[in-house]
Amino acid sequence: MALYTHHLPVWKKNQVDEIKQHFVDYPVVGLVDMYGIPASQLQHIRQNLREVAYIKMTRNTLTSRALDEVGGEVATMAGHIAGQSALIFTKENPFKLYKLLEQTKTKMAAKPGETAPEDIVVAKGPTSFKPGPIVGELQQAGIPAVIEAGKVKIKDTKTVVKKGEVISAKMADVLAKLDVKPMDVGLILRAAFQNGTVFAPETLAIDESVYLGKITLAAQQAFNLSVNAAIPTTETTGAILAKAVRDARSLGIEAGVYEKDIIDAIIGKAYRSSLALKGIVEE
Structure with a gap:
């Protein structure tokens, strides 16, 4: 059931009405999570997207109410609201929007209590640390460390936090000291809407080179089928005729059909056969 804006204070009603109007003005709308983005980075992101998209930030409750009042499939986007959400409006298609938002992401150090987005791996090799308490800190975090040539060295590559696990304060501190930045920080697309359809981010995450x-x-397979099945098209007629000429020539040579364009080839074939036969007789 829709929630109606006449129960809201004027400033909240204006916020909801503004969002609803943007759904009229823009064909594509995305719901994004801005959690953890530093203010300076957010300002930079907004500047970079200014020519192609408009970001509307307001309270999650007002965003949810606006989505509910727009109704239809749009209302289902409210189920993706979490953390610090915002709406992004654009005239680009949802796939382009996803790609643009992926480009806003940068790597940052992990904070205690955050969830690892992927397996966090610490690679083996030398570090810049001199012998000291850092050796014990690394070992306590499960990272095999030794002293070698006056420097702290990590003996083996090790997965220290698996995807989906919570990063402890001790681990976050060690990762920061090792300059391991596992967290993707940027506008994370949770859902996108266009022409009555809500797209999940995994649907939009296509590898263009693979496609x-x-x-x-x-x-290429269609071209080969057309040529081999002798189905003429604008693109394949030349190749079909060339193949027909080659096949006819080969047939004429094999069958010994005396025709002026292949007589030399027939004689050459007969000569090679006579040489082969001569070699067999002499043996």
């Missing part, structure tokens, strides 16, 4: 490779392969 281009598949299209290229499909085109």
Whole structure:
């Protein structure tokens, strides 16, 4: 059931009405999570996206109410609101929007209590640390460390936090000292809406090079099928005629059909056969 803005204070009603109007003005809308983005980075992101998108930040409750009042499939986007959410409005398609938002992400150090987005791996090799308490800190964090040539060295590559696990304060401190930055910080797309359809981010996360490779392969296979099945098209007629000429020439040579364009080839074939036969007789 829709929630109506006449129960809201004027400033809140204006916020909801503004969001609803943006749904009229823009064909594509994304719901993003801004959690953990430093103010300076957010300002930089907004400047970079200014020509292609408008970011509307307000309270989650007002965003949810606006989505509910727009109704339809849009209302289901409210289920993705979490953390510090915002709406982003654009005239680009959802796939382009996803790609643009991925480009806003930068790597940052982990904070205690955050969840590892992927396996966090510490690579083996020398560090810049001199012998000292750091050796014990690394070992307590489960990182095999030794002293070698006057420097602290990590003996083996080790996965210290698995994807989905919570990063402890001790681990966050050690990772920061090792300059390991596992956290992607930027506008994270939770859902996008266009033409009555809500897209999940995993649907939009396509590898363009893989798809281009598949299209290229499909085109080549279609070309080969057309040529081999003698189905003429604008692109394949030349190749079909060339193949027909080659096949006819080969047939004529093998069958010994005396025709002026292949007589030399027939004589050459007969000569090679006579040489082969001569070699067998002499043996």
